[in-house]
Amino acid sequence: MSALETLITEFARLPGIGRKTAQRLAYHLLQQSRDRMTALAGALETVAERVHPCEGCGQPTEDGTCTICRDPRRDASILCVVEEPSAVAVLERAGVFRGRYIVLGGRLSPLDGIGPESLRVELLDRRLQEGGVVEVILATNSSMEGEATATWLQQLLAPWTEVRVSRLARGLPVGGDLEYVDGVTLNHALTAREALR
Amino acid sequence: MSALETLITEFARLPGIGRKTAQRLAYHLLQQSRDRMTALAGALETVAERVHPCEGCGQPTEDGTCTICRDPRRDASILCVVEEPSAVAVLERAGVFRGRYIVLGGRLSPLDGIGPESLRVELLDRRLQEGGVVEVILATNSSMEGEATATWLQQLLAPWTEVRVSRLARGLPVGGDLEYVDGVTLNHALTAREALR
Numbered sequence: 001m002s003a004l005e006t007l008i009t010e011f012a013r014l015p016g017i018g019r020k021t022a023q024r025l026a027y028h029l030l031q032q033s034r035d036r037m038t039a040l041a042g043a044l045e046t047v048a049e050r051v052h053p054c055e056g057c058g059q060p061t062e063d064g065t066c067t068i069c070r071d072p073r074r075d076a077s078i079l080c081v082v083e084e085p086s087a088v089a090v091l092e093r094a095g096v097f098r099g100r101y102i103v104l105g106g107r108l109s110p111l112d113g114i115g116p117e118s119l120r121v122e123l124l125d126r127r128l129q130e131g132g133v134v135e136v137i138l139a140t141n142s143s144m145e146g147e148a149t150a151t152w153l154q155q156l157l158a159p160w161t162e163v164r165v166s167r168l169a170r171g172l173p174v175g176g177d178l179e180y181v182d183g184v185t186l187n188h189a190l191t192a193r194e195a196l197r
Numbered sequence: 198m199s200a201l202e203t204l205i206t207e208f209a210r211l212p213g214i215g216r217k218t219a220q221r222l223a224y225h226l227l228q229q230s231r232d233r234m235t236a237l238a239g240a241l242e243t244v245a246e247r248v249h250p251c252e253g254c255g256q257p258t259e260d261g262t263c264t265i266c267r268d269p270r271r272d273a274s275i276l277c278v279v280e281e282p283s284a285v286a287v288l289e290r291a292g293v294f295r296g297r298y299i300v301l302g303g304r305l306s307p308l309d310g311i312g313p314e315s316l317r318v319e320l321l322d323r324r325l326q327e328g329g330v331v332e333v334i335l336a337t338n339s340s341m342e343g344e345a346t347a348t349w350l351q352q353l354l355a356p357w358t359e360v361r362v363s364r365l366a367r368g369l370p371v372g373g374d375l376e377y378v379d380g381v382t383l384n385h386a387l388t389a390r391e392a393l394r
Contacts, residue, residue: 003247003259007240013233015225016218026244027283028212030257031302034245036210041241043204044226048234050200051227060227062200086224105228 004030058103058120059085068092068100075099077134079127081153083107083141091139099137102127107145108152119149121156128160135164142170201227255300255317256282265289265297272296274331276324278350280304280338288336296334299324304342305349316346318353325357332361339367 001009004026011022029037054061056069068074068088078099082088083106091097104119127133138153140146150167157165171189172181181189198206201223208219226234251258253266265271265285275296279285280303288294301316324330335350337343347364354362368386369378378386 003240003243004257007237007244010237010240014222016221021213023283023286024213025211027257027281029241030244030248030282037241037245040207041238041245043200043207044234044238044241046200047204047223047227048231048238060201060224084224085227086220089220 053103053105053120056123057088057101058105058123059088059101073098077132078137079124079133079135080137080139081124082139083146083149087139087141099135100127104140104149107140107143107149109145116152121153124153124156128157128163133160133163135166138165138167142168250300250302250317253320254285254298255302255320256285256298270295273324274329275334276321276330276332277334277336278321279336280343280346284336284338296332297324301337301346304337304340304346306342313349318350321350321353325354325360330357330360332363335362335364339365 008019008022008026011017011025012019014022017025029040050062051060053059054064054066054069056065059066059068061067063070075098078097079102080091080097080099081102081104082091083104085103088101088103091101102120102124104121106114106119108114108116108119124136136153136157138150140149140153154165157163169192170185171192172178172185178186204226205216205219205223208214208222209216211219214222226237247259248257250256251261251263251266253262256263256265258264260267272295275294276299277288277294277296278299278301279288280301282300285298285300288298299317299321301318303311303316305311305313305316321333333350333354335347337346337350351362354360366389367382368389369375369382375383
């Protein structure tokens, strides 16, 4: 395989990138200066070398523990359990959560061969053992697998009777139009409707 | 900037990849084994090191001249001038052209600061000087810039009165539905209609 073919194949292995897009990316980089390609290659190698899961919460970090786990102003009594690091990024950008995270690194998905042993649930367990946890928010996605993962976590948390367990509310997106909301969400929004008075 | 941020920024500089997609790609690679990242990095570096424009036609190659230019079975009397190497890939996949190529490496686009000096028109000139060229097919895209580039090339070719100059036909895509064809294409398809009898 030629060098260009190898690069196209590597690009095409990325999610959401088909063969045509992979070709476009490779040809685009060829048109740029060599430095652009070397910069991307270098960035990849640096990440491969330096970034690993935080010992505390599992999100990617260049240190032993991430900045959130090290931040003494973060409330260690509230844990937010998410599937992926991208969820942490979203929550941090919104700036709405001041507790700490547990990043599972995926969701239960038997069809993809992802069972409990693939998820970083031991981090959650360790935090609970250490004590001081008042609430665990199950912030897995609202997909089928995300819900299954939340149910499974809920069972795991059953022995910790003094710990509050919650789930992110599901309903209409704020600013969203009823017309574009699917039936399942609408059903949930109706069932879980909030009393105004 | 953290290693991960640098990688996301580099991904986001690629065409058609926004910040969100760049994040998704970076997080995806983090979830894979380190080897996947190193493989992509390696592929990029190999291309940056080894691939350069063919001395004959300008398309990317790892040798001095590309396999098409070296192939004695290719008809050197017909040149097909394209904007990008991707066009060569498309034509080769279709297997419909047995001549040789000139890859300009872009199109005239004054707004993007791409003038005649940015295009590899000297390769076309050299081929014409060497003699034996019977026809030049202007296969630049059917976009505004592509058409302008074709017009400009036509002027450049004016002195070569014995060389036939042609342009790829424009019209309905084969198998295409009239309903989905834009007005300009439809107008051209009507004006350039092919007599059946």
